[in-house]
Amino acid sequence: METPQTHSSESMSKDLSELLKEATKEVHEQAENTPFMKNFQKGQVSLHEFKLVTASLYFIYSALEEEIERNKNNPVYAPVYFPAELHRKAALEEDLEYFYGSNWREEIPCPEATKKYVERLHYVGKNHPELLVAHAYTRYLGDLSGGQVLKKIAQKALQLPSTGEGLAFFTFDGVSNATKFKQLYRSRMNALEMDHATKKRVLEEAKKAFLLNIQVFEALQELVSKGQENGHPMQPTGELRTRNINRSYEHGKTLLRAGV
Numbered sequence: 270m271e272t273p274q275t276h277s278s279e280s281m282s283k284d285l286s287e288l289l290k291e292a293t294k295e296v297h298e299q300a301e302n303t304p305f306m307k308n309f310q311k312g313q314v315s316l317h318e319f320k321l322v323t324a325s326l327y328f329i330y331s332a333l334e335e336e337i338e339r340n341k342n343n344p345v346y347a348p349v350y351f352p353a354e355l356h357r358k359a360a361l362e363e364d365l366e367y368f369y370g371s372n373w374r375e376e377i378p379c380p381e382a383t384k385k386y387v388e389r390l391h392y393v394g395k396n397h398p399e400l401l402v403a404h405a406y407t408r409y410l411g412d413l414s415g416g417q418v419l420k421k422i423a424q425k426a427l428q429l430p431s432t433g434e435g436l437a438f439f440t441f442d443g444v445s446n447a448t449k450f451k452q453l454y455r456s457r458m459n460a461l462e463m464d465h466a467t468k469k470r471v472l473e474e475a476k477k478a479f480l481l482n483i484q485v486f487e488a489l490q491e492l493v494s495k496g497q498e499n500g501h502p503m504q505p506t507g508e509l510r511t512r513n514i515n516r517s518y519e520h521g522k523t524l525l526r527a528g529v
């Protein structure tokens with residue numbers, strides 16, 4: 270019996286959106302089950318961790334959106350080009366300024382795993398633009414789905430202001446109805462002209478994109494654990510320290526529990 274992973278010629282005639290969902294089901298579960306994401310879902314995320322993940326996302330979206338801009342008129346990408354609705358770089362810049370202060374560009378770290386993801390995005394954008402949709406799908410449809418749950422958790426766990434500061438990344442001002450927009454996005458993906466062989470490569474690239482994300486989470490988790498072992502303080506830096514919430518850091522490793 271065929272499984273979705275075998276990508277038989279027959280199964281390749283299904284819509285790309287359906288194939289992507291099937292092909293990434295397993296890696297999606299893997300991503301949800303990384304310690305970083307599991308803790309996050311329980312509201313166990315420190316400000317230090319949240320700042321690190323926001324920094325990594327900034328590097329990732331800068332690369333993704335640079336490659337999207339390069340390919341915006343290329344028919345292999347153009348139908349899914351939605352900068353006003355989806356692009357996150359400007360939102361991440363806002364968040365980083367909030368968390369790290371005005372000097373954020375000099376302060377944010379870029380771990381190896383994040384660099385690897387960034388390199389893949391540039392490689393794909395320059396050499397295989399027909400695969401770029403796999404990366405856009407993985408990030409943007411995720412942000413419009415589980416991302417909205419994570420937003421609420423982060424807001425509660427980190428006691429971020431209800432006015433939305435620090436959460437611009439999760440806030441899609443150009444999308445009034447996420448479910449409807451996802452439907453539109455899927456229909457645009459399905460309208461991309463693609464032969465079976467290319468479809469297979471897109472599915473493989475989407476799985477790779479998930480794995481690159483998983484590696485970023487694993488690296489962040491490692492960084493945080495190491496820092497805690499070495500007794501490095503997990504203090505917020507920059508302006509947030511003075512203008513954000515009063516909160517105590519017990520030996521620099523306080524986990525803020527959301528109680529969810």
Ligand code: HEM
Nearest residue numbers: 289290300301306310406407408410411414415416479482
């Ligand atoms: C705690 C972590 C996560 C949770 C709770 C979560 C949850 C969800 C939920 C509830 C959906 C909607 C499913 C549906 O509409 O049928 C979804 C869809 C999706 N998620 Fe996640 N997710 C998580 C992590 C991730 C990560 C790390 C990625 C990739 C980087 C990701 C990418 C996606 C994508 C691409 C979709 C759209 C699937 C489709 O409709 O084709 N998710 N997620």
